[in-house]
Amino acid sequence: MLEGLHAACPTLAVDTDPAACEAASLDALRPLRGRPDFGPVAGRALAVIVPAHVGELSAAVRWAAAAGLPVVARGGGSGLMGAAAVLRPALVADLRCLNTIAVDAESCLVRAGAGATLARVEEALAAHGLMLGHDPWTIGVATVGGVIGTNGLGYLGARAGSVVAQVRALEAVLADGRVLRTRASPARSVGLDPARLLIGTEGTLGIVTEATLVVLPRPEERIVRGYRMPSFTAGVTVAARCRRAGVRASCLELSADELPPAPAFLLLVFDGLLGEAALHAGRAADLVRVAGGEATSANEAEERWSGRHAIAERWAASRDARAGDWLAGGQFDYAHVGVPLAALEGVRAAAHALIRHHGLRLIEEGLWHWPELYSVALSGPADAAAAVRDTIDGILRAAQDAGGTMEYCHGVGWKLAHLMEREHGAVGLDVLRRVRAALDPAGVLNPGKGGL
Numbered sequence: 001m002l003e004g005l006h007a008a009c010p011t012l013a014v015d016t017d018p019a020a021c022e023a024a025s026l027d028a029l030r031p032l033r034g035r036p037d038f039g040p041v042a043g044r045a046l047a048v049i050v051p052a053h054v055g056e057l058s059a060a061v062r063w064a065a066a067a068g069l070p071v072v073a074r075g076g077g078s079g080l081m082g083a084a085a086v087l088r089p090a091l092v093a094d095l096r097c098l099n100t101i102a103v104d105a106e107s108c109l110v111r112a113g114a115g116a117t118l119a120r121v122e123e124a125l126a127a128h129g130l131m132l133g134h135d136p137w138t139i140g141v142a143t144v145g146g147v148i149g150t151n152g153l154g155y156l157g158a159r160a161g162s163v164v165a166q167v168r169a170l171e172a173v174l175a176d177g178r179v180l181r182t183r184a185s186p187a188r189s190v191g192l193d194p195a196r197l198l199i200g201t202e203g204t205l206g207i208v209t210e211a212t213l214v215v216l217p218r219p220e221e222r223i224v225r226g227y228r229m230p231s232f233t234a235g236v237t238v239a240a241r242c243r244r245a246g247v248r249a250s251c252l253e254l255s256a257d258e259l260p261p262a263p264a265f266l267l268l269v270f271d272g273l274l275g276e277a278a279l280h281a282g283r284a285a286d287l288v289r290v291a292g293g294e295a296t297s298a299n300e301a302e303e304r305w306s307g308r309h310a311i312a313e314r315w316a317a318s319r320d321a322r323a324g325d326w327l328a329g330g331q332f333d334y335a336h337v338g339v340p341l342a343a344l345e346g347v348r349a350a351a352h353a354l355i356r357h358h359g360l361r362l363i364e365e366g367l368w369h370w371p372e373l374y375s376v377a378l379s380g381p382a383d384a385a386a387a388v389r390d391t392i393d394g395i396l397r398a399a400q401d402a403g404g405t406m407e408y409c410h411g412v413g414w415k416l417a418h419l420m421e422r423e424h425g426a427v428g429l430d431v432l433r434r435v436r437a438a439l440d441p442a443g444v445l446n447p448g449k450g451g452l
């Protein structure tokens with residue numbers, strides 16, 4: 001079957017080695033995340049294609065569409081929702097060779113190939129006194145295309161926002177092989193922006209080949225502060241008061257590793273011009289004091305900050321060494337929900353009640369940047385898959401019922417597809433499916449993902 005692909009695009013690199021196909025058929029989702037039903041549906045790619053330029057990808061997608069073969073875009077394969085997993089015989093488009101990086105320092109823009117890792121983009125920007133802004137745990141492996149596909153959020157999200165806020169323009173291959181190119185401008189008033197359709201839609205509407213991203217000046221001063229808070233609720237109060245008072249942090253991370261009543265840790269990072277960061281840090285310290293918090297040593301705060309990528313580095317090392325499941329031995333899962341502030345305590349109470357009811361262990365509950373972005377990580381024994389799924393889905397539903405959203409940065413993929421109608425409503429999901437059907441009537445691009 002693949003001979004036709006060779007004829008359609010003779011220069012395209014095509015890898016059919018079973019081990020390479022196997023490795024390219026999964027992302028970071030595993031059945032032990034409360035989803036044993038993921039095991040039987042996860043399949044294997046027929047081939048991994050590695051396009052060297054947009055023309056090769058375009059020819060390959062056109063051929064695949066005619067042959068009725070799906071194409072799954074793949075970046076670093078670090079997605080958590082099975083969005084890059086292969087569910088039926090398909091080509092995996094590995095974009096690692098589309099990795100050129102061109103910095104326009106004067107315009108604070110970088111044009112990067114979809115397969116460039118964030119770490120490489122960051123390195124190129126540092127030479128110009130700039131920084132990317134999107135700084136997820138997985139900075140070393142996640143790619144420009146993958147973070148656009150998931151609309152990720154990183155450690156500097158309080159300053160940089162989600163990835164969507166940084167995308168100026170895109171180049172992408174559509175399901176029929178045509179190449180879409182959008183224009184870069186700081187503002188636009190020219191109708192719906194086609195680039196927006198591709199952000200957060202997990203390679204189902206187009207495969208990004210290149211992106212122009214807005215980047216940030218490296219701060220003249222960075223101040224990192226850690227605080228012990230008497231409770232998680234006290235930390236939430238600080239997050240809300242900082243925002244209300246106009247205190248600007250680049251990173252706010254609140255975490256507690258036991259159910260209440262338990263103390264919490266608040267990490268605050270301030271970036272700015274000389275004097276500016278100190279001003280904001282000082283005002284935040286006043287608000288922390290009023291809420292009963294106490295500063296930790298500078299070392300403890302610095303260690304938390306500098307160790308922020310460590311878990312993902314461990315995950316990537318164990319994956320690359322094919323060392324099996326890095327967290328093997330039990331069930332483990334997490335929820336990252338957006339909740340209206342007034343409903344946060346109710347959603348937390350629902351989460352705690354579910355965890356207690358099922359006898360699971362809370363690993364961490366947290367807030368990221370805004371008092372509305374709430375997360376829970378939990379674990380249970382190997383036979384607790386049903387309890388873990390019931391608890392996580394219960395938390396996602398509680399957030400939706402409170403007027404919030406079931407996921408704020410990791411996408412939908414395969415894992416959350418069953419909750420998409422609840423998330424968007426029947427009308428909303430119908431709109432999304434019609435958009436998909438208009439662009440890709442045969443379902444060539446990443447079928448079975450995002451509830452589409």
Ligand SMILES: Cc1cc2nc3c(=O)[nH]c(=O)nc-3n(C[C@H](O)[C@H](O)[C@H](O)COP(=O)(O)OP(=O)(O)OC[C@H]3O[C@@H](n4cnc5c(N)ncnc54)[C@H](O)[C@@H]3O)c2cc1C
Binds near residue numbers: 137142149201202
């Ligand atoms: C330990 C760990 C920590 C993590 N921490 C964070 C975090 O802090 N913040 C965060 O946001 N996420 C985090 N993630 C999730 C993951 O790193 C992000 O979702 C990341 O954006 C995925 O990038 P990737 O290149 O690995 O994409 P992949 O996993 O390869 O793909 C993700 C999705 O995007 C699609 N895609 C890939 N390339 C393209 C393209 N060129 N065009 C269109 N679609 C494409 C894929 O088909 C898939 O649907 C973490 C994951 C792990 C394992």
